[in-house]
Amino acid sequence: MAKSVLVDLTRCIGCRGCQVACKEWNERVARKTIFRGDYSNPVRLSSDCYTRIRFEEKEEASGPVWSFVKEQCLHCKNPACVSVCPVAALTKTENGPVVYNYDRCIGCRYCMVSCPFQIPTYEWDSARPWVQKCSFCSERIKDDLVPACIKVCPTTTMFYGEEGEVMLEARKRLQDNPDKYVPHIYGEKEAGGTAWVYISSVPFEDLNFRMDVPQVVLPDLTWAYISKVPALFGVVFVAGVTGWVITRRIDAASKEDQS
Amino acid sequence: MTNHWIDLRNSDVILIMGSNAAENHPISFRWVTEAQERGATLISVDPRFTRTSAKADLYAPLRSGSDIPFIGGMINYILQNDLFHREYVRLYTNGPFLINEEFKMPGDLDGIFSGYDSEKRKYDKKSWAFQTNGDGVALQDPAMTNPMCVLQQMKKHYARYDMETVSSITGTPRDLLEKVYSIYTATGKPDKVATIMYAMGWTQHTVGTQNVRAMAIVQLLLGNIGRAGGGVNALRGESNVQGSTDHCLLFHILPGYLRTPVASLPTLEEYNTQATPTTKEPLSANWWSNYPKYSVSMLKAFYGENATRDNDFGYSWLPKLDDGQNASWLMIFHEMMKDKFKGFFAWGQNPACSGSNAGKVRQALAKLDWMVNVNLFDNETGSFWRGPGVNPADVKTEVFFLPCCASMEKEGSITNSGRWAQWRYKAVEPAGESWPDSEIMNELYFRVRTLYEKDGGAFPDPIVNLSWEFGPKDSQGKVTAVDTHLIAKEINGYFLEDKEIKDTLYKKGSLVPSFAFLQDDGSTSSGNWLYCNSYTDKGNMMARRSTEDPSGIGLYPEWSWCWPVNRRIIYNRASVDEYGKPFDPKRAVIEWNGEKWVGDVPDGGWPPLLNPDGTPNPKSMKGFIMKPAGVAHLFGPGLADGPFPEHYEPLECPVQENPMNKSHRINPTAKLFFEEGGDGKSEDVFYTCDTRYPYVATTYRVTEHWQTGVMTRHLPWLLEMMPQLFVEMSIELAAEKAIKNGDKVRVSSGRGEVLAYASVTSRFKPFKIMNSTVHQVGLPWCFGWQYPEDGSGGDSANLLTPTIGDANTMIPETKAFMVNIEKV
Amino acid sequence: MKNNHEIKLMTPFTLFLLLVIGLGGVLAVYRLVNGLGASTNLNDDFPWGLWIGFDLLGGVAMAAGGFLIAGAVHLLNMKKYKPIVRPAVLTAFLGYLLAVVALILDLGQPHRIVYPAVMWQVHSIMWVVAMHVIFYTMTLGVESSPMLFEKLKWQKAVDFVNKIIVPVVLFGVMLSVLHQSSLGAVFLIVPGKLSPLWSTTFLPYLFLASSVMMGLSMVSIESIASARSFNHKMNYEILNGLVRGCIIALLVYLVLKLYFLVTGPGVGAAFAGTMEANMYLLEMVGGIILPLAILAGRNRKTEGINAMVTGHVLVIGGVLLNRLNVSISGMYGFQNATGTTYWPSTIEFVITLGLIALGIFLFKLWAKYLPLFPGTEVN
Numbered sequence A: 001m002a003k004s005v006l007v008d009l010t011r012c013i014g015c016r017g018c019q020v021a022c023k024e025w026n027e028r029v030a031r032k033t034i035f036r037g038d039y040s041n042p043v044r045l046s047s048d049c050y051t052r053i054r055f056e057e058k059e060e061a062s063g064p065v066w067s068f069v070k071e072q073c074l075h076c077k078n079p080a081c082v083s084v085c086p087v088a089a090l091t092k093t094e095n096g097p098v099v100y101n102y103d104r105c106i107g108c109r110y111c112m113v114s115c116p117f118q119i120p121t122y123e124w125d126s127a128r129p130w131v132q133k134c135s136f137c138s139e140r141i142k143d144d145l146v147p148a149c150i151k152v153c154p155t156t157t158m159f160y161g162e163e164g165e166v167m168l169e170a171r172k173r174l175q176d177n178p179d180k181y182v183p184h185i186y187g188e189k190e191a192g193g194t195a196w197v198y199i200s201s202v203p204f205e206d207l208n209f210r211m212d213v214p215q216v217v218l219p220d221l222t223w224a225y226i227s228k229v230p231a232l233f234g235v236v237f238v239a240g241v242t243g244w245v246i247t248r249r250i251d252a253a254s255k256e257d258q259s
Numbered sequence B: 001m002t003n004h005w006i007d008l009r010n011s012d013v014i015l016i017m018g019s020n021a022a023e024n025h026p027i028s029f030r031w032v033t034e035a036q037e038r039g040a041t042l043i044s045v046d047p048r049f050t051r052t053s054a055k056a057d058l059y060a061p062l063r064s065g066s067d068i069p070f071i072g073g074m075i076n077y078i079l080q081n082d083l084f085h086r087e088y089v090r091l092y093t094n095g096p097f098l099i100n101e102e103f104k105m106p107g108d109l110d111g112i113f114s115g116y117d118s119e120k121r122k123y124d125k126k127s128w129a130f131q132t133n134g135d136g137v138a139l140q141d142p143a144m145t146n147p148m149c150v151l152q153q154m155k156k157h158y159a160r161y162d163m164e165t166v167s168s169i170t171g172t173p174r175d176l177l178e179k180v181y182s183i184y185t186a187t188g189k190p191d192k193v194a195t196i197m198y199a200m201g202w203t204q205h206t207v208g209t210q211n212v213r214a215m216a217i218v219q220l221l222l223g224n225i226g227r228a229g230g231g232v233n234a235l236r237g238e239s240n241v242q243g244s245t246d247h248c249l250l251f252h253i254l255p256g257y258l259r260t261p262v263a264s265l266p267t268l269e270e271y272n273t274q275a276t277p278t279t280k281e282p283l284s285a286n287w288w289s290n291y292p293k294y295s296v297s298m299l300k301a302f303y304g305e306n307a308t309r310d311n312d313f314g315y316s317w318l319p320k321l322d323d324g325q326n327a328s329w330l331m332i333f334h335e336m337m338k339d340k341f342k343g344f345f346a347w348g349q350n351p352a353c354s355g356s357n358a359g360k361v362r363q364a365l366a367k368l369d370w371m372v373n374v375n376l377f378d379n380e381t382g383s384f385w386r387g388p389g390v391n392p393a394d395v396k397t398e399v400f401f402l403p404c405c406a407s408m409e410k411e412g413s414i415t416n417s418g419r420w421a422q423w424r425y426k427a428v429e430p431a432g433e434s435w436p437d438s439e440i441m442n443e444l445y446f447r448v449r450t451l452y453e454k455d456g457g458a459f460p461d462p463i464v465n466l467s468w469e470f471g472p473k474d475s476q477g478k479v480t481a482v483d484t485h486l487i488a489k490e491i492n493g494y495f496l497e498d499k500e501i502k503d504t505l506y507k508k509g510s511l512v513p514s515f516a517f518l519q520d521d522g523s524t525s526s527g528n529w530l531y532c533n534s535y536t537d538k539g540n541m542m543a544r545r546s547t548e549d550p551s552g553i554g555l556y557p558e559w560s561w562c563w564p565v566n567r568r569i570i571y572n573r574a575s576v577d578e579y580g581k582p583f584d585p586k587r588a589v590i591e592w593n594g595e596k597w598v599g600d601v602p603d604g605g606w607p608p609l610l611n612p613d614g615t616p617n618p619k620s621m622k623g624f625i626m627k628p629a630g631v632a633h634l635f636g637p638g639l640a641d642g643p644f645p646e647h648y649e650p651l652e653c654p655v656q657e658n659p660m661n662k663s664h665r666i667n668p669t670a671k672l673f674f675e676e677g678g679d680g681k682s683e684d685v686f687y688t689c690d691t692r693y694p695y696v697a698t699t700y701r702v703t704e705h706w707q708t709g710v711m712t713r714h715l716p717w718l719l720e721m722m723p724q725l726f727v728e729m730s731i732e733l734a735a736e737k738a739i740k741n742g743d744k745v746r747v748s749s750g751r752g753e754v755l756a757y758a759s760v761t762s763r764f765k766p767f768k769i770m771n772s773t774v775h776q777v778g779l780p781w782c783f784g785w786q787y788p789e790d791g792s793g794g795d796s797a798n799l800l801t802p803t804i805g806d807a808n809t810m811i812p813e814t815k816a817f818m819v820n821i822e823k824v
Numbered sequence C: 001m002k003n004n005h006e007i008k009l010m011t012p013f014t015l016f017l018l019l020v021i022g023l024g025g026v027l028a029v030y031r032l033v034n035g036l037g038a039s040t041n042l043n044d045d046f047p048w049g050l051w052i053g054f055d056l057l058g059g060v061a062m063a064a065g066g067f068l069i070a071g072a073v074h075l076l077n078m079k080k081y082k083p084i085v086r087p088a089v090l091t092a093f094l095g096y097l098l099a100v101v102a103l104i105l106d107l108g109q110p111h112r113i114v115y116p117a118v119m120w121q122v123h124s125i126m127w128v129v130a131m132h133v134i135f136y137t138m139t140l141g142v143e144s145s146p147m148l149f150e151k152l153k154w155q156k157a158v159d160f161v162n163k164i165i166v167p168v169v170l171f172g173v174m175l176s177v178l179h180q181s182s183l184g185a186v187f188l189i190v191p192g193k194l195s196p197l198w199s200t201t202f203l204p205y206l207f208l209a210s211s212v213m214m215g216l217s218m219v220s221i222e223s224i225a226s227a228r229s230f231n232h233k234m235n236y237e238i239l240n241g242l243v244r245g246c247i248i249a250l251l252v253y254l255v256l257k258l259y260f261l262v263t264g265p266g267v268g269a270a271f272a273g274t275m276e277a278n279m280y281l282l283e284m285v286g287g288i289i290l291p292l293a294i295l296a297g298r299n300r301k302t303e304g305i306n307a308m309v310t311g312h313v314l315v316i317g318g319v320l321l322n323r324l325n326v327s328i329s330g331m332y333g334f335q336n337a338t339g340t341t342y343w344p345s346t347i348e349f350v351i352t353l354g355l356i357a358l359g360i361f362l363f364k365l366w367a368k369y370l371p372l373f374p375g376t377e378v379n
């Protein structure tokens, strides 16, 4: 019953209704920005901006290609951020969202380091800062409401539903329009699979998607080590003890020779 | 819109030209996207690559101000390659009509049509008429081969707009032109349909009306009007601008597009006769023949009991224009500049930023004795006296600010682009001391009336005789609380006495079911005949919310209400053949089932033109019932600047002379505010093809802001996304001027200058115009000096725009003018 | 009361130390009051900086000497190293304390430092690390307690500790081995971000190996330094032994590094000329190959003290650089994709220096008042 979202970039008109709706629902303040030449603003997700539209402009032989890319937490199925949190302040809820509980957070920021998509952000300006990121509107989902950004989208860019049906829809769209979409569901394999997946008519690398994200369940990488910890403990213990016994024997032996 | 938003999904080819729907009508893309999913082709034609272009299957650039060549070329393409819907053109347009032999065209007269008077800059339209038989019926050639028939004349006129010529004027690469033409004109077949979504990119030109006319011609030739997924769709702007236009926002019309009386028509009789068209055409319903019923019913709504047959129903109380007087937007400030106004209500507007040549507007405001700003917020208009470069001490104008409620703080209707009047409930209590506009007007009316009653005055009658039955009244007869429903009902209209029509009795005081029942004898009232049927004894039609769609083509007949008489697609009688069978059964709008029309509300219930056996049906009527001849105008003698659209350059343009002719660079009938070669001191100065201002410029909107930004610059969330004024330019031009992305630049025109951030982008490209490179830049006009407080947003792009308007509507030419840019 | 008269406390150097400590202290308070944004150059793209990369990772690696020497003496019975057990353990102890202080300053919610002890999350390597720190600091406390007890003449306590010392040391060794490697494991989850020059599933063991040579070098430098400043005579037997150990560790580490370079990104990657590549080369050449050459090639007749010093210093620098590379430089390419950059703020630098100064000062204090060096024991 985990919720999932298909972001069909071919449908997005870059109106940024979602960006505002998110701010409104999550009561995030605006920050002072300047126009730097392209429409994307603010320049990056922040503790006051859980989602934003990235305007990607490319020049092709056929003319300009202008794409609008929605950024937010992808709510990985096996989230690195959750696995690394030493105090379980981040958790993956069974209905999809990866949520944050500031009652536990110690502020080590390992979650930020570990996220392959650079999603969690920090309240740097605060003396008692918290981690901030898209919550998949988990409170709304609990009440059977559609997440705010999805609700306001005029073009239904985001197909929202149960994990299974969303993946089916994604595959269906790729199959039905092979010459429209690039054959890649971003998030199907990335980071071992994410709850928010993307399809696009422009190759994802041209849209500055992270192509270096490992296609494995990231927490497994650490677990491979952690699971060995007890064994390692044992090895060192045995080695230590035997070392002690042997060296003592030798020592005793040498004493006898002298006498 | 002839059609409506949802109907966009029915289209096969959608041309978005002269508008940027994705950014300015985001919700339209719900339906555009649906159409595309269905396999429709989206074409975007715009000087720059927009968020709309980004979604289009085909994008073609063109230089601002060159749409008539572009569309003229398409007309030529259709006629040369015989791609038009012959049956449609023969049945429903004046294509077969024979024009007078004296009629001459720009091809023959070097840029003008016959009858031009260069003194008055006006046409004598005598020669723009049809050949008629003895009893005044226009002669026709159903084969449309007669050289004088409209179709042939049109073919001759547009033969001059061949690909080469067009491409050299518009700067659109030939191959792209050809692509657009072939894709769009492929919909001339009965089972294919295309639509046009346009807005200010077309209208804000000295040839604005003709831009739209040109496209209407294309749609008629291809048989796309009246059809589901077709039509000519103006994407209206302010949420209720359609409603306010219907209710006479503009100076030359009264509610329901009745004409504003002029001084030379002193009596109602003369007024009605002059306004009521007559026709000899046998099959023409000539709906406007009902004009007197509508004008009289309107007067009864205005003046109630006081309007009697003996006093011409109060006709003499209506304000009159001097003959030929132009009282449009530009004129208001032009006259204000000359001290012709004492006071001014800036009611729900911000001319100090929205008015073309805003610098002039700001000066003009200082000539007033008083100004009242009725608005949600103070704005650059209300605070003009402390604006940049203004010394408050030098301003004598006394400014009053009346805070008023926002739309969600009051009840009422708004009419959207699709002509749907939708009722809205009050969502929240008004903030602070703000009042609904209606209450402000009520107070104003009562005070003014009391003064007139007390002190008399020059002409009290129009005020003291007004009927003002909008709610319970106190002892002095003042309405204590305005009831919007009563206003809506008065707009619909009442029976003022018991009336028997088609042997049913309508009781005095009951609401008129539809305008077919309105009378010219004073027995009915109707504030706006077009809205008669919107609020009947069945209830408030505008508040309906049924999501039933029996049509299957998205008409949703019981969701809100739509004028006229809930007809969702107008001219729908043109969507069927002579037998009443839909041209395209898959997307039938209406169909004749043997005894009546089924589907949408038809343009009149008359039977089809032919009986099943193929014999003509004398009881039938032609579909375009608002036209005297019952057919649509391919040849349109109604307009000021010619029966066929002809290319004229904008007031300020990059070329020495009009590529289409030697003698008439700009629209010969456009009103000039400043004679070329003048001293250049006038605030109306312009510089065309002048090295000081070498770049074509245009102005436009962004999704993130609303209009002059008064409602959005206060919203930090929106400001965060679009913080400052910017100017978009091509990489090539930026390189020439050593400007980098994000640099601060000065943009200047003959009238003023603004500072903006440079957006250097591949979305603007240099144009090849008449074998020379022409650069274009563009800026949004949503900023103003007052907010954000620190002035970081920049000022209005209208400090640059010229004082000139369209020859027919006087809408300012804010889409094409010349500027210079330099790095600061 | 008897104390170590050769050690003069109030030298100009000490005053300088105190100055730096004072400065660091003040800024530490500033950081706690005004938050991370105000005091560091950390940002959403670079959530970790100098304090984690240098103070924590580096500090802990430096402390490796503690478990190595203690282990050698108490478990493997290498008596000859007995004289340096105490300084080694003390350095480890101080190293850890300082690492913890740095961590506290780096945490967004410093007062919650103890939460992990209560809120377990066994999947988090960070949690594992936290647990180690807690236990190992205790262990080190026990290991260094005799010095205090002796000073206080609590003979019973001394005897007791001496009785349990072997198991305690064993426990310490176990913890350390895991801990040193766990810090490497912290970066197992970012293969996409961390340049392949460093990123490998074997990272924990590389951290362990490098901590060994680092630890030995630290101890060596220490004994040389204290021998000089507290003027006792050098014990070349010990120093040469340490060098030998160091060389072996270096060799092992070098082989491993090369193996993972070749099997990983390939030798070419190291010469790509990118910032990462250059950092990697610096680390390899300056931190491993060069010191290896110097230490191995030193002239035994002249006892080559200077060669030793240079060699060990290079090793220490090399490993510190490695930690910074893994935690910052190695991820630079990925993290500044959005254009953001990171260079530590002055405050970050000064506080780091303050912590180092504090370490040296405490060591000196300890050396003066507590029986740290052979001959200063009170029996």
Ligand SMILES: Nc1nc2c(c(=O)[nH]1)N[C@H]1C(S)=C(S)[C@@H](COP(=O)(O)OP(=O)(O)OC[C@H]3O[C@@H](n4cnc5c(=O)[nH]c(N)nc54)[C@H](O)[C@@H]3O)O[C@H]1N2
Pocket (backbone or CB within 6 Å): B017, B018, B019, B020, B021, B023, B024, B025, B045, B046, B047, B048, B050, B063, B064, B065, B066, B067, B198, B199, B200, B201, B202, B235, B236, B237, B238, B698, B699, B700, B701, B702, B703, B704, B705, B706, B707, B708, B778, B815, B816
């Ligand atoms: N977000 C938002 N939506 C709005 C508004 C708003 O302010 N903000 N305003 C509302 C109002 S009142 C209106 S009237 C509508 C206006 O809706 P639009 O007409 O879509 O608005 P504009 O952006 O002024 O102009 C549209 C396009 O015309 C292009 N253009 C400029 N010159 C020419 C030309 O010569 N030929 C052609 N073919 N195109 C040209 C511009 O590049 C621009 O992309 O929008 C309404 N919707």
Ligand SMILES: Nc1nc2c(c(=O)[nH]1)N[C@H]1C(S)=C(S)[C@@H](COP(=O)(O)OP(=O)(O)OC[C@H]3O[C@@H](n4cnc5c(=O)[nH]c(N)nc54)[C@H](O)[C@@H]3O)O[C@H]1N2
Pocket (backbone or CB within 6 Å): B200, B204, B237, B238, B347, B348, B349, B350, B351, B354, B355, B356, B374, B375, B376, B377, B379, B404, B405, B406, B407, B437, B699, B700, B701, B706, B707, B708, B709, B710, B711, B781, B797, B798, B801, B814, B815
């Ligand atoms: N350069 C350039 N200039 C242009 C255009 C362009 O494309 N380019 N477009 C033109 C067009 S299409 C238009 S429509 C005009 C618009 O020109 P304006 O109408 O003058 O500009 P707006 O900013 O829409 O002003 C509307 C005002 O009404 C206020 N308001 C909102 N709701 C209410 C209400 O319920 N009651 C009252 N009393 N006030 C309310 C708002 O705060 C705002 O100040 O601008 C024109 N000017």
Ligand code: SF4
Pocket (backbone or CB within 6 Å): A073, A074, A075, A076, A079, A080, A081, A082, A098, A114, A115, A116, A117, A118, A119, A120, A133
């Ligand atoms: S995207 Fe990053 S923050 Fe979001 S769930 Fe995955 S790892 Fe966690």
Ligand code: SF4
Pocket (backbone or CB within 6 Å): A084, A085, A086, A087, A088, A089, A090, A104, A105, A106, A107, A108, A109, A110, A111, A112, A131
């Ligand atoms: S910063 Fe908070 S949420 Fe993130 S890992 Fe550390 S404790 Fe967990």
Ligand code: SF4
Pocket (backbone or CB within 6 Å): A021, A022, A023, A025, A026, A050, A051, A072, A133, A134, A135, A136, A137, A147, A148, A149, A150
């Ligand atoms: S899901 Fe909710 S929190 Fe996440 S981006 Fe959308 S609106 Fe914002």
Ligand code: SF4
Pocket (backbone or CB within 6 Å): A011, A012, A013, A014, A015, A016, A017, A018, A019, A053, A068, A070, A152, A153, A154, A155, A156, A157, A158
């Ligand atoms: S609301 Fe929908 S269309 Fe608009 S920017 Fe967001 S995703 Fe794109």
Ligand code: SF4
Pocket (backbone or CB within 6 Å): A154, B024, B025, B026, B027, B028
């Ligand atoms: S009015 Fe609002 S809802 Fe309608 S299209 Fe514009 S932004 Fe969307």
Ligand SMILES: [Mo]
Pocket (backbone or CB within 6 Å): B236, B237, B238, B241
């Ligand atoms: Mo408008």
